[in-house]
Amino acid sequence: MKWKVDAGSQIAGSLAVTPVGVVAATESGDVMMLNFEGAKQWTRNISGTVYGNMAVGQNQIIVAITGGDNLLTAFDFQGNQIWNFVPPK
Numbered sequence: 831m832k833w834k835v836d837a838g839s840q841i842a843g844s845l846a847v848t849p850v851g852v853v854a855a856t857e858s859g860d861v862m863m864l865n866f867e868g869a870k871q872w873t874r875n876i877s878g879t880v881y882g883n884m885a886v887g888q889n890q891i892i893v894a895i896t897g898g899d900n901l902l903t904a905f906d907f908q909g910n911q912i913w914n915f916v917p918p919k
Contacts (some may be wrong), residue, residue, distance in 0.1 A: 833868030846884040846891060850907045853891050855880035861893055863909060872909035876900075 839858035846853040851865040857879050863871040878898020885892040890904045890912055902915040 835864060835868055835870065837862065843880045844883045846886050848886050848891065848907055853884055853886075855884065855893060859898075861891075861905065863907070874905065874909055874911070876903055 837854060837856050838860065839856035841854050842857045843855055848863070851863050851871060853861065853863050855861045855876075859876050859878060859880075860873050861876060861880065861884075862873040865871055876893065876895055876898055877900070878895035880893055881896050882894050884894075890906055892902060892904045894902055899916065900914040901917045904912040904914075906912055
C-alpha cells in the first residue's frame with residue numbers, strides 16, 4: 831500500500847481515474863479529487879448520494895446522483911461545477 835485517505839464517510843461508488851488524479855464520491859455527498867500521491871486536491875458537496883460509477887471525459891467528470899436536486903452534475907478537473915441536469919417534473 832502506498833497511501834490511504836480518510837474520506838470522512840463510506841465511498842459509495844467506484845473511483846474514477848483522470849489525467850490529474852483519482853475522484854471518489856462518498857455516501858455523505860462529497861466528491862473529492864486526490865492526486866496520485868493521495869493528497870486531497872478539492873472536495874465538493876452535492877445534494878444526494880453517488881452509488882454508481884462516475885464518467886470521465888476529455889475535460890470533465892460526470893457524476894450521476896441519487897436522491898438529490900440534480901440527476902447529473904459535471905465538474906472540471908479543478909473542481910469547478912460545469913453543468914447540472916435537472917430532470918423534468
